[in-house]
Amino acid sequence: MPARSVGRITSRAAFAKLQRSRARASSGPVRALFVPAPDSAVGVFPEVGYAIGRRCGGAAVRNSLRRRAREGARSEAPTLPRGSYLVRVEPAATALAPAEFRADVAAALQRAGRATVSA
16 A cells, blocks of 8 residues: 555644635635644645535535545645645536646645745
């Protein structure tokens, strides 16, 4: 089994902190929020949570979008700043081709990660 490159956000506090974050970015129907990891967490892979509302469709559609977003985040993980990310998906994402959706996820994550580095 390959080493994990993306962690999961499991605590309610982490989601709340992400909601208050000012490091936000978007690409198409994908929005990303970012909170940098503390200095003591050097070497920890990025943690990613996913928010896909019912407006996107039924459970099968939402799960498909989540799997596709997870794959996009996994491919970008080596280049992302360490910290926590929240990926929000809008209903328009259901009409995108898989490659286009993956590119939007990657772009939103990269922009959100740079938002605090440059600020």
